[in-house]
Amino acid sequence: MAISLSGLLLLLLLAGSAAAAFELEEATIDSIHRAFTAGELTSRGLVEIYLRRIASQDPALHAVIELDPGGALAAADRADAARVATEPGALPPLHGVPVLLKDNIAAAGALNATAGSLAMVGSRPARDAGVVERLRRAGAVVLGTASLSEWCNFRGPGIPAGWSPRGGQGKNPYMPSATPCASSSGSAIAAAANLVAVTIGTETDGSIMCPSSFNSVVGIKPTVGLTSRAGVIIISPRMDTVGPITRTVSDAVHVLEAIVGYDPRDAEATRMALKYIPEGGYNQFLNIDGLRGKRLGILRKDFFSFPSGSVQEKVFNQHFDVMR
């Protein structure tokens, strides 16, 4: 059989692309699970990919305060071993998926929980926060802590958004001169820059929603008490809540599903909120055709009025057409 040189090159290219089918950029929980199931990726491999990515990108972005490579690789190895020994459908929803926690959330082990403050250096929590217990039960691998505004913006007035003495100034990856907003800035920056697919933030008023919006990722601010605040450095027990920041709505919902629920260590709020958790969970509401038949309104006057013929107008209309 004769095979041309260009045919041979094509075959080599195809072989190469099959081996590299997992795409780090835009990776989601769903694409990670597909790569795990197809045998293209292991949890250990993914932790190593994210550690390399963080080493190369984070010096410019300041989204990460601490990493726990030893703990993360050990947890990833356990997840990989369990995957081999278990039917795919029987694995928990975040099995082997790395997670970055805002630096005010406790994880037992090597990581300090400092809310970005030098005053807290050396504070290695004795046990997991309530949400971290649930994340680990759902199979997640704790990779490290994300930067934030020091004390979640409560250090004092006039402090730049996304700055802490431990993390430095977090940068918006889409526009480094723009604000990343805060206080869960590191979580949103990390998700936006593909430093990790899943991050956790906290909010008193705006600290999940604002950085998610400014860094073009998805954040959910759960009703207070849906998620436990035990083991979290908070500002106000009446207002603070813990929620996911990810690249897609589906991922945010998968993570929300994993972290909500009653916690005896935050008993009053989590008991009160129990009645708001829908029977059958949140994933049932993920609907790929969710926009079909919906009418979309645009606030032209105050938010989306662009000079006619401008780049902004063109880009906005393209995105609107996608939704249409």
Ligand SMILES: *[C@@H]1O[C@H](CO)[C@@H](O)[C@H](O)[C@H]1NC(C)=O
């Ligand atoms: C936690 O803080 C201690 C004390 O500063 C430090 O030695 C240790 O490396 C920190 N842990 C991590 C994972 O960075």
